[in-house]
Amino acid sequence: MASRPRLSRRALLGAGGAGVLAGAAGLLAARAGDEPAHADPGVVAFHGPHQAGIATPVQDRLHFAAFDLTTDDPARVAALLRAWTEAAAAMTRGAPVGDGAVDGVPLAPPDDTGEALGLPASRLTLTVGFGPSLFTKLGLEDQRPKALVDLPHFPGDNLDTARSGGDLCVQACADDPQVAVHAVRNLARIGFGTVSVRWSQLGFGKTSSTTPDSQTPRNMMGFKDGTANIPGTDAGLLDAHVWVAAGDGAAWMAGGSYLVARRIRMHIETWDRTSLTEQEQVIGRSKGEGAGPGRSREHDPVILAKMAPDAHVRLAHPDSNAGARLLRRGYSFTDGTDGLGRLDAGLFFLAYQRDVSEGFVKVQSNLRTDRLNEYIQHVGSGVYAIPPGVREGGFWGDTLFAKFA
Numbered sequence: 001m002a003s004r005p006r007l008s009r010r011a012l013l014g015a016g017g018a019g020v021l022a023g024a025a026g027l028l029a030a031r032a033g034d035e036p037a038h039a040d041p042g043v044v045a046f047h048g049p050h051q052a053g054i055a056t057p058v059q060d061r062l063h064f065a066a067f068d069l070t071t072d073d074p075a076r077v078a079a080l081l082r083a084w085t086e087a088a089a090a091m092t093r094g095a096p097v098g099d100g101a102v103d104g105v106p107l108a109p110p111d112d113t114g115e116a117l118g119l120p121a122s123r124l125t126l127t128v129g130f131g132p133s134l135f136t137k138l139g140l141e142d143q144r145p146k147a148l149v150d151l152p153h154f155p156g157d158n159l160d161t162a163r164s165g166g167d168l169c170v171q172a173c174a175d176d177p178q179v180a181v182h183a184v185r186n187l188a189r190i191g192f193g194t195v196s197v198r199w200s201q202l203g204f205g206k207t208s209s210t211t212p213d214s215q216t217p218r219n220m221m222g223f224k225d226g227t228a229n230i231p232g233t234d235a236g237l238l239d240a241h242v243w244v245a246a247g248d249g250a251a252w253m254a255g256g257s258y259l260v261a262r263r264i265r266m267h268i269e270t271w272d273r274t275s276l277t278e279q280e281q282v283i284g285r286s287k288g289e290g291a292g293p294g295r296s297r298e299h300d301p302v303i304l305a306k307m308a309p310d311a312h313v314r315l316a317h318p319d320s321n322a323g324a325r326l327l328r329r330g331y332s333f334t335d336g337t338d339g340l341g342r343l344d345a346g347l348f349f350l351a352y353q354r355d356v357s358e359g360f361v362k363v364q365s366n367l368r369t370d371r372l373n374e375y376i377q378h379v380g381s382g383v384y385a386i387p388p389g390v391r392e393g394g395f396w397g398d399t400l401f402a403k404f405a
Helices: 009-013 017-028 074-092 134-138 176-192 235-241 266-271 275-284 310-316 357-369 400-403
Strands: 061-069 125-130 166-173 195-206 257-266 331-337 342-355 376-386
Touching: 009 310, 017 061, 061 176, 074 176, 074 400, 125 134, 134 166, 166 257, 166 376, 235 257, 257 357, 266 342, 275 310, 310 357, 342 357
Parallel strands: none
Antiparallel strands: 061 166, 061 195, 125 166, 125 376, 195 331, 257 342, 257 376, 331 342
């Protein structure tokens, strides 16, 4: 862990009662300008015009969590977001939360849970979003962006309400799973009394990349996934398809994005009994190289007319969706087996876009005839507004919540 200035835990406790959270946040905020510039490739900058964890290079592991509010007071939510921001800024640079796990008041619970002691930052990024229900619960319907639409029911959906929705979400990505779990665990602990965990998902084996020069990862079906993803270095494509512009509607969202999260279960046993030829026709690419029909290399432009009309790649391609594109950061998951001995595994799909209706909804609607639907099922779902990045001294969502802070 990197060394950092210590803050008296006794001073934090002295704030007392409901003021503890806001008081702690204020004291910690005073240190925000102390964050050093990092040359360490294991540290991803926390502050900036956009939240980290969207266009930044994809890490190996994921811990995603959705939270429900246990308050209808926007001021308490603003205090929570400020406290979360300070904790996140520390954890992403490899520092503990507050006074740490071992240096606080001996007779009080430590500020940090401690399981990441001795571990590097591991390129940890933390990304926060607001679900549609947050605006209703806090009486902020007039601030809900029009682009934050409720997703329609898509053919084949079998959504589990226990794995869907949420007033807030946190996406933690890191190269070490313990670092990602530690981050969400600490934010959940800080949020006690204001939020409660609604559902969460662990992920491994990134299934898309924002760095096209690196090797394209494979999903649980054994195919390369994310060959045509939006590069995190292409400012033009990011502006066109991912970042919300100042004139897009809700002013507080400028610089932000919209996230669609879908838990997609794969019928692994059925897929594994399918011939290679059938598998390649279903996907629309070769399993080995990842090339489209009539092509020899993965990144050769695909010829849609050479694919089956219901091939997944053909139906998802921008040319089949009026140019719609998504930035994907999906991960594979396995949660053991179900009661029938089948592997509970698949893809935790995370996609960022500038407008949900023009992005995920348009593409997913075109996939209603996708041949791949025979082998997958969407079983969890969430949609969130991702506010812009945090400026020095600011906090997550301050473009919306500053007046309540």
